[in-house]
Amino acid sequence: MDKFNILRCLLLGLTAVTGDQLVLNQHNAVRKALCDNVTHAVIGFITWINVHYYLGQMTFFSNRLLVQSLVCGVISSAIDVDHFIAAQSLHIKDATSLSKRPFLHCTTLPLAVALVLLLLGCHLRSATFEAFGWMLLASFLSHHIRDAARRGFWLWPFGSTVPLGSGLYISLTVLLPLLLSYGVIYTNGVFGRLKSHQATVSVV
Numbered sequence: 001m002d003k004f005n006i007l008r009c010l011l012l013g014l015t016a017v018t019g020d021q022l023v024l025n026q027h028n029a030v031r032k033a034l035c036d037n038v039t040h041a042v043i044g045f046i047t048w049i050n051v052h053y054y055l056g057q058m059t060f061f062s063n064r065l066l067v068q069s070l071v072c073g074v075i076s077s078a079i080d081v082d083h084f085i086a087a088q089s090l091h092i093k094d095a096t097s098l099s100k101r102p103f104l105h106c107t108t109l110p111l112a113v114a115l116v117l118l119l120l121g122c123h124l125r126s127a128t129f130e131a132f133g134w135m136l137l138a139s140f141l142s143h144h145i146r147d148a149a150r151r152g153f154w155l156w157p158f159g160s161t162v163p164l165g166s167g168l169y170i171s172l173t174v175l176l177p178l179l180l181s182y183g184v185i186y187t188n189g190v191f192g193r194l195k196s197h198q199a200t201v202s203v204v
């Protein structure tokens with residue numbers, strides 16, 4: 001693994017650790033929720049950048065990469081809006097004291113939607129559908145992995161896993177872009193074969 005890949009892994013891990021520390025140090029509920037949400041957004045943003053770097057040559061300043069990464073960050077952040085929908089309230093206290101997890105926190109949902117998008121992308125030969133499928137996975141899974149540190153994955157209708165704990169959560173957060181880039185390569189769709197990507201994952 002080259003030193004830039006190590007730095008990108010470190011950046012992702014450090015963002016997660018620093019974000020969690022910031023959340024822990026907040027005593028005001030609104031600030032706590034804001035720090036938590038911004039951390040999700042930044043991790044979603046960096047996750048997609050790292051997926052692209054593992055795939056190949058795209059530069060940081062590519063407009064498309066920047067827009068896609070921003071979309072991932074916004075989706076990662078917006079997932080928590082389901083707390084307010086489930087609570088039917090705009091008060092942070094109601095949103096954070098739900099008796100069960102709200103619907104966008106069910107990991108089966110993005111997996112199913114992404115699968116449909118990837119199959120559609122394959123059938124229609126559409127890089128846009130495929131890219132959106134992988135972006136959904138990057139934003140939802142990065143959010144769900146972070147939440148799973150304390151609560152596990154909710155895999156309706158199969159049940160839930162045990163909480164991951166900090167070590168496994170940070171490891172999975174760092175590994176997620178690599179796993180997604182392998183997914184892009186091995187499904188060999190139109191998105192993975194874009195000229196801006198290399199044919200192999202460039203981690204060695």
Ligand SMILES: [Zn+2]
Binds near residue numbers: 079080105143147
């Ligand atoms: Zn959440």
